[in-house]
Amino acid sequence: MHTGFPDFRRGNVLATCFTGTLSERHGVAVERIPTPRRLLDWLDLNGLAVPSCTDEELDRARELRESIHSAATAAAVQDPLPASALRVLNDCSAQGTAAAALTPDGNRFWRLSPASGVEDALSVIAADAISVIAGERDGKLALCASPTCRAVFLDTSQSRTRKWCDMNTCGNRQKKARLKATRA
Numbered sequence: 463m464h465t466g467f468p469d470f471r472r473g474n475v476l477a478t479c480f481t482g483t484l485s486e487r488h489g490v491a492v493e494r495i496p497t498p499r500r501l502l503d504w505l506d507l508n509g510l511a512v513p514s515c516t517d518e519e520l521d522r523a524r525e526l527r528e529s530i531h532s533a534a535t536a537a538a539v540q541d542p543l544p545a546s547a548l549r550v551l552n553d554c555s556a557q558g559t560a561a562a563a564l565t566p567d568g569n570r571f572w573r574l575s576p577a578s579g580v581e582d583a584l585s586v587i588a589a590d591a592i593s594v595i596a597g598e599r600d601g602k603l604a605l606c607a608s609p610t611c612r613a614v615f616l617d618t619s620q621s622r623t624r625k626w627c628d629m630n631t632c633g634n635r636q637k638k639a640r641l642k643a644t645r646a
């Protein structure tokens with residue numbers, strides 16, 4: 463799908479995949495959900511399809527995204543969790559009415575009410591972030607080693623020594639930079 467907008471990064475942790483919709487936070491930031499339509503595309507790709515999104519809902523989504531980013535970053539470096547981020551996370555989590563449901567082949571999916579749409583989807587993302595930050599999931603929160611990125615990710619490697627938020631982007635870029643330095 464070529465949309466003229468930056469592609470989405472894929473990941474298997476919903477909350478950190480969502481924070482990845484803004485990348486290079488410490489460099490030239492790339493906004494991957496610049497319009498309500500792109501937020502709808504992202505939600506669709508992540509099993510949270512909803513019919514419509516307003517500008518206000520996009521703002522709310524970005525507010526949640528940055529709150530997850532700051533709370534998870536604090537958790538990764540064992541700082542106290544910022545109160546304002548917690549408030550946004552907890553409010554978003556409380557506001558949805560999404561229901562977990564099972565497919566016949568035993569997979570979990572989310573049933574969102576058409577009326578509340580984006581709010582429901584954000585509640586699922588907030589709840590996912592809460593479980594990650596609370597340490598309920600297998601893995602350890604860590605920050606990407608790229609100085610222009612510093613994205614937070616859940617390291618599920620056996621040795622807990624993963625360095626990059628994404629091997630295909632940050633990892634690769636670093637590898638190329640190293641190669642170039644070696645040749646020079």
Ligand SMILES: [Zn+2]
Pocket residue numbers: 606607608611612613626627628632
């Ligand atoms: Zn990174």
